[in-house]
Amino acid sequence: MLEVEKISKKAGDFSLKDISFTVSPGEYFVLLGVSGAGKTMLLDIIAGLIKQDSGRIMVDSVDITHIRANKRGTGLVFQDNTVFPHLNVHRNIAYPLVGKGFTKSEIHARVLKWAETIDITHLLDRKPASLSGGELRRVAIARTLAMEPRFLLLDEPLSSLDVLIQYDMMRLLKKLHQSGQTIIHVTHDYNEAYTLADTLAIINSGRVEQTGPPAEVFQHPASRFVSVLAGIRNFFTGIELKKCDGLWGHTIKEGLTIYSSAPCSAGCSIFIREDDIKFFQPGDPAEVNVFDGIITDIIPSPDFYTVVVDAGVNFFVRVANADMKAMNLRSGDKACIKINPGSVRPV
Amino acid sequence: MISSSKANFSPFKLLLILLGGVILLFLVAPIAGMFFATPVSAVVESSRDAEVRNSIWLTLFTAMGATLAAAVGAVPLAYLLARKEFRFKRVVLGIIDLPIVIPHSAAGIAILGFISRGTALGKFASVFGVDLVGHPVGISIAMAFVSLPFLINSARDGFMNVPVRLEKAALVLGATPVRVFFSVSLPLAWKNVVSGLIMMFARGMSEFGAVVIVAYHPMVTPVLIFERFGAFGLSYARPVAVLFILVSLLFFIVLRLLTRNKNA
Numbered sequence: 001m002l003e004v005e006k007i008s009k010k011a012g013d014f015s016l017k018d019i020s021f022t023v024s025p026g027e028y029f030v031l032l033g034v035s036g037a038g039k040t041m042l043l044d045i046i047a048g049l050i051k052q053d054s055g056r057i058m059v060d061s062v063d064i065t066h067i068r069a070n071k072r073g074t075g076l077v078f079q080d081n082t083v084f085p086h087l088n089v090h091r092n093i094a095y096p097l098v099g100k101g102f103t104k105s106e107i108h109a110r111v112l113k114w115a116e117t118i119d120i121t122h123l124l125d126r127k128p129a130s131l132s133g134g135e136l137r138r139v140a141i142a143r144t145l146a147m148e149p150r151f152l153l154l155d156e157p158l159s160s161l162d163v164l165i166q167y168d169m170m171r172l173l174k175k176l177h178q179s180g181q182t183i184i185h186v187t188h189d190y191n192e193a194y195t196l197a198d199t200l201a202i203i204n205s206g207r208v209e210q211t212g213p214p215a216e217v218f219q220h221p222a223s224r225f226v227s228v229l230a231g232i233r234n235f236f237t238g239i240e241l242k243k244c245d246g247l248w249g250h251t252i253k254e255g256l257t258i259y260s261s262a263p264c265s266a267g268c269s270i271f272i273r274e275d276d277i278k279f280f281q282p283g284d285p286a287e288v289n290v291f292d293g294i295i296t297d298i299i300p301s302p303d304f305y306t307v308v309v310d311a312g313v314n315f316f317v318r319v320a321n322a323d324m325k326a327m328n329l330r331s332g333d334k335a336c337i338k339i340n341p342g343s344v345r346p347v
Numbered sequence: 348m349i350s351s352s353k354a355n356f357s358p359f360k361l362l363l364i365l366l367g368g369v370i371l372l373f374l375v376a377p378i379a380g381m382f383f384a385t386p387v388s389a390v391v392e393s394s395r396d397a398e399v400r401n402s403i404w405l406t407l408f409t410a411m412g413a414t415l416a417a418a419v420g421a422v423p424l425a426y427l428l429a430r431k432e433f434r435f436k437r438v439v440l441g442i443i444d445l446p447i448v449i450p451h452s453a454a455g456i457a458i459l460g461f462i463s464r465g466t467a468l469g470k471f472a473s474v475f476g477v478d479l480v481g482h483p484v485g486i487s488i489a490m491a492f493v494s495l496p497f498l499i500n501s502a503r504d505g506f507m508n509v510p511v512r513l514e515k516a517a518l519v520l521g522a523t524p525v526r527v528f529f530s531v532s533l534p535l536a537w538k539n540v541v542s543g544l545i546m547m548f549a550r551g552m553s554e555f556g557a558v559v560i561v562a563y564h565p566m567v568t569p570v571l572i573f574e575r576f577g578a579f580g581l582s583y584a585r586p587v588a589v590l591f592i593l594v595s596l597l598f599f600i601v602l603r604l605l606t607r608n609k610n611a
Contacts, residue, residue, distance in 0.1 A: 070518045073521070143520065
């Protein structure tokens with residue numbers, strides 16, 4: 001088990017503050033955050049490449065904070081691959097095995113084993129300069145796995161790869177995870193995190209904002225930042241809270257109050273999923289949370305449209321492709337939206 | 348239709364070619380003139396002269412010895428300068444370039460004061476029965492002093508071009524810092540290190556000012572050329588100079604060929 005305990009580090013204007021989390025054996029742990037959030041620095045600290053100002057790192061209750069990088073046994077795959085350009089793929093994968101008491105044939109057997117696992121046996125004699133970005137990433141992963149690390153640290157492993165290769169790489173990472181490899185993966189991509197993670201930690205400005213299973217984190221974002229990462233754009237902070245007929249009224253702007261059925265406390269925020277906002281149809285019963293506005297933008301995507309309705313604040317409404325044709329919505333049209341109080345979730 | 352060469356013509360480009368041509372001519376003309384003015388028979392005769400042959404061998408050996416011995420400390424120093432930031436680093440860099448800017452005769456005087464019998468180094472050498480003044484080791488020391496900046500600066504540039512992330516990757520893969528240096532940093536900076544070694548060797552071979560003060564005898568070839576010119580005139584000095592240039596060229600071509608795809 002890896003325990004990161006209250007790690008702090010100041011570097012220029014940026015600092016990591018009291019970062020703590022635990023990674024269990026066999027777990028796929030994803031650190032999700034935007035660029036500059038401190039994800040890479042944190043991986044470097046876990047790998048022993050950067051010394052933290054305070055806090056400690058424990059492996060199975062043993063403090064490894066002061067153990068040098070080359071003795072830690074944590075495998076780090078860098079974002080820029082760092083495959084040695086002067087060695088061919090075979091010698092790159094063999095690198096962590098040389099000088100560790102293995103015979104030449106044992107080294108060759110291990111190189112073959114990992115090359116087969118990562119599906120790069122056909123590249124073994126090639127020099128890195130002749131490899132594509134996806135192939136280089138695979139070589140870097142195979143080389144790190146050859147040292148049989150207890151923890152595989154991956155720094156943005158899917159970035160700067162084209163979509164098809166990303167999919168292959170994602171399958172490879174799932175396969176490694178299923179084989180029991182403990183993985184700590186940092187990314188800025190919400191979909192990647194959601195697809196791969198057993199446990200997710202959201203990191204923002206050097207702090208962990210929320211930790212938990214991805215579904216739980218994204219269903220119940222603890223902050224505006226987490227909701228933005230989860231793709232939730234209907235996130236509002238109330239300026240006044242009042243209780244009325246069993247509902248909680250959040251005034252988010254002068255003259256605009258959204259009611260929720262879930263109890264809240266003063267100063268709390270609310271969010272509404274885009275597919276929980278509906279267009280008010282003639283004949284629908286008048287309810288609470290009905291707002292008139294103007295359609296300011298219609299954003300297409302392969303599966304649905306996102307319609308932006310300005311009703312004093314911008315509401316983002318998801319409309320299925322088929323419904324869109326029937327409703328004949330156009331930018332500049334007047335529109336009326338409704339929100340079920342049960343869909344208004346407090347944070 | 349306008350041809351591409353005509354379309355690419357510009358008076359500025361012509362000016363660049365003309366000015367560059369003048370400089371190339373300036374470099375080539377004296378050497379070519381010397382070659383044309385020297386009969387092949389005179390060069391062959393010089394090559395049979397034992398004094399000339401001995402001086403060329405001495406020059407090659409002392410320059411090679413100076414280069415290899417200095418490399419043991421110079422290459423690690425270059426690595427340190429490429430990787431570490433410390434107080435007074437600029438001062439250290441200035442000290443390294445010092446031999447380039449001071450007159451080499453002055454460098455010779457300084458070296459003489461450093462290796463003569465009364466000094467610590469001189470006393471240490473005399474324990475082994477060696478008087479460094481007038482000795483090949485003294486010549487190597489003088490050569491090393493004036494040519495070290497070429498090796499250190501070239502190797503430093505080479506190490507600076509090696510991405511630090513590659514060294515970090517090697518560390519995380521379990522390599523010791525020594526293995527990281529020999530398996531990643533040095534091979535990747537190899538081209539520059541070898542260039543530096545060749546430049547240092549070449550500069551050492553051609554050194555006259557510092558060497559002549561430390562050791563007039565035994566005579567390295569630049570000193571022999573000077574002596575033949577002073578004692579017998581231009582026509583006696585030329586064949587030795589031509590022979591020395593040919594040997595030097597041959598040596599550098601072989602060295603470059605031996606080290607050319609090392610980093611590919």
